[in-house]
């Protein structure tokens with residue numbers, strides 16, 4: 001049975017699995033990232049972004065975000081993020097812990113997005129020594145509510161950041177879905193728009209495990225390898241984290257996976273919009289649909305075995321589509337909601 005709880009409920013996509021098996025069959029290789037697979041994937045990522053960047057691999061997104069942010073901050077600094085940001089709500093204080101105390105300063109914003117004004121308001125609120133000095137602004141692309149920052153929005157935020165001497169970090173756990181949605185080159189919403197560091201998610205796009213941390217400003221990556229090692233994020237058999245990326249990068253499988261997941265979210269939204277008693281809360285641009293369902297309907301769906309999260313507002317259900325979500329699953333889920341709402 002397929003579920004809509006998270007895109008990390010899905011398995012490994014065939015291309016990533018094939019690359020993993022190929023790496024396993026290739027014999028002995030040096031450890032700790034000195035292997036040919038890891039070097040090759042780093043080069044592929046540099047090619048993809050059309051720039052000379054520093055690339056690191058970690059086990060998960062919490063480590064990627066926490067350690068990337070820690071490398072941008074001193075303990076007395078602060079990080080500006082949206083109030084729904086994963087780093088604020090779902091990382092158990094990881095960014096604060098690994099940075100040795102950097103505080104997260106949250107701002108509200110419609111559609112899960114920070115705005116230049118919200119950032120400006122936080123930066124100018126205080127300038128005294130008693131306030132943690134703002135040092136980083138972080139954007140989630142695509143956002144926690146399934147929307148996407150446009151190229152112009154990112155540029156505008158990066159412009160404010162530059163003026164206020166803030167670094168720009170991007171939580172790209174669903175970066176692929178944003179690139180697919182915007183139909184732009186990945187550089188256009190990262191370094192060409194002013195992003196300094198990207199946490200490029202692989203897990204939710206079809207990898208078994210692993211995210212890439214990409215420093216477009218290479219100076220910021222100094223000693224990052226030590227930070228990873230200390231945090232327990234340096235994989236000794238790193239090729240098994242890096243090699244599956246080849247499966248995603250070859251033939252743009254990462255974009256195909258993301259386009260498919262996005263299309264399934266579109267289908268879900270279309271089906272739900274026609275149902276009396278159901279409200280789609282945000283215009284889906286990535287692979288998530290948020291819908292308000294009557295509580296009895298949500299409960300009945302759970303009783304039938306469907307899994308999905310309900311954590312935004314009252315009655316807001318997050319329906320997340322993955323690289324392998326079948327249209328039939330969406331149709332069946334929507335049909336069950338329709339029937340329950342009519343009953």
Ligand SMILES: *Cc1c(COP(=O)(O)O)cnc(C)c1O
Nearest residue numbers: 060061062063086140144171173
């Ligand atoms: C899933 C996710 C992450 C990474 O979470 P892990 O469970 O630590 O891999 C980071 N940011 C966002 C927005 C996510 O959805």
